[in-house]
Amino acid sequence: MFKRSLEQVLIEDINDFKISIVFGPRQVGKSYLLNLIFNKNFPHKKSHFFDLEQTHDLLEFSGSPAEIQERITKAGKLIFIDEFHYIKNAGKIFKAIYDLAKRFPKKQIKIFASGSSSIEIHKHIKESMAGRVWTYQLMPLTLDEYLSANRADLTIDEYFIYGGLPEVYDYVGSKRELYLNQILETYIQKDIKSMIKEENITAFNKLLFMLAEYQGQVVVRSALANDLRVSSQTVDRYLELLENTFTLYALSSFSTNISNELKKSKKYYLYDLGVRNALLKNFKPLSARKDLGTIYETYVLHYLMSIKNKANSSLFFWRTAKGLEVDFVYLQNQEITAIEVKHRYDQKVLTPSLEAFLRAYPHTKRVIIVFKESKKFDSYEEFEYRGYKVSLVRVDVLDSVFD
Numbered sequence: 001m002f003k004r005s006l007e008q009v010l011i012e013d014i015n016d017f018k019i020s021i022v023f024g025p026r027q028v029g030k031s032y033l034l035n036l037i038f039n040k041n042f043p044h045k046k047s048h049f050f051d052l053e054q055t056h057d058l059l060e061f062s063g064s065p066a067e068i069q070e071r072i073t074k075a076g077k078l079i080f081i082d083e084f085h086y087i088k089n090a091g092k093i094f095k096a097i098y099d100l101a102k103r104f105p106k107k108q109i110k111i112f113a114s115g116s117s118s119i120e121i122h123k124h125i126k127e128s129m130a131g132r133v134w135t136y137q138l139m140p141l142t143l144d145e146y147l148s149a150n151r152a153d154l155t156i157d158e159y160f161i162y163g164g165l166p167e168v169y170d171y172v173g174s175k176r177e178l179y180l181n182q183i184l185e186t187y188i189q190k191d192i193k194s195m196i197k198e199e200n201i202t203a204f205n206k207l208l209f210m211l212a213e214y215q216g217q218v219v220v221r222s223a224l225a226n227d228l229r230v231s232s233q234t235v236d237r238y239l240e241l242l243e244n245t246f247t248l249y250a251l252s253s254f255s256t257n258i259s260n261e262l263k264k265s266k267k268y269y270l271y272d273l274g275v276r277n278a279l280l281k282n283f284k285p286l287s288a289r290k291d292l293g294t295i296y297e298t299y300v301l302h303y304l305m306s307i308k309n310k311a312n313s314s315l316f317f318w319r320t321a322k323g324l325e326v327d328f329v330y331l332q333n334q335e336i337t338a339i340e341v342k343h344r345y346d347q348k349v350l351t352p353s354l355e356a357f358l359r360a361y362p363h364t365k366r367v368i369i370v371f372k373e374s375k376k377f378d379s380y381e382e383f384e385y386r387g388y389k390v391s392l393v394r395v396d397v398l399d400s401v402f403d
Helices: 005-012 030-041 055-059 065-075 090-103 118-128 143-147 156-162 166-170 174-195 198-213 221-228 232-244 273-280 292-308 352-360 395-401
Strands: 019-023 047-051 078-082 110-115 133-137 248-252 266-270 313-319 325-332 335-344 366-373 380-385 388-394
Touching: 005 019, 005 030, 005 133, 019 030, 030 047, 030 078, 030 110, 065 078, 065 090, 090 110, 143 156, 143 395, 156 273, 156 292, 166 174, 174 198, 174 232, 174 273, 198 221, 198 232, 198 266, 198 273, 221 232, 232 248, 248 292, 248 313, 266 273, 266 292, 273 292, 292 313, 292 325, 292 335, 292 366, 292 395, 325 352, 335 352, 352 366, 366 395, 380 395, 388 395
Parallel strands: 019 110, 019 133, 047 078, 078 110, 335 366, 366 388
Antiparallel strands: 248 266, 313 325, 325 335, 380 388
């Protein structure tokens, strides 16, 4: 139903026998994407699909590394392994398959693999797969991918309410809310509950709610610890687990040692707007929401994270001790773009925060102001402000300034 931009990238990898790994949160469509490529190439290529969340497939990988390697190489020339991190010593096995193929071209096979655990994936890659792997992060649907379904019932407002997990749009009405609540429950049971002490489940659940409520705000971890009545080390561990299971994105503050800027501060964003709304138990239409600024800011964060995968880039926020703040500082090839997100924007002027940022960083390449509504601007407008190029862009056409 949805056209994923990563699909074509993976298709182009088919004739490159490096291991292609797709990682990301649960339910963003990793398995669907691998199945799609598998079905497009079967039976034209000798191929096989292993789903390691299915018991019968997982059992086939319960032998020694040598036995697993033989099972994979005999299965075909195009191999798909979903949730590969369940394989013990997966990195070493993939390395052996790759190195053998490099010595003997007739033994070349192509492996596509997916995984939902950053801890396990990075462990496998760091162990033995340097130079032998392509890694890609699949995120929830971008707005462009969502609109690619070309369905009359899928409006932009629906996207901001129910988020970017593809399967949620297989349902209508309250079933969408039920689906998102089940994702939340399953995630806690499957990915987190086994990693934390049973007596701290309540504190962890409360932390999730607080992160949803304070999304996009600077978070003081010691204050979280006091509210939850746990140690700061426990909060740090919970935040790390959420990041390693791709459920939470942490944004660091941007600074080049200017004394009045915040140091080591972070803002946190949940990976999906629908999941955030499920945590808040708030699926009200946008017209009745009091958190529109947070919703649009979160969407822009998700968008910037998706293009960050494709470029030599990094992403921060900027805030001074006096409270001046720029939502995002996007660096590509060390060129600075300052980005502010506003629900409504009607004047060709800069906010005091942007003015302060440009004084601090006069070599900033460009300024982007993202808006949802405007009385004066349509979808895209450019102007020059004191020598800086400023782009005003409506949130649903953000791609137009990042081509």
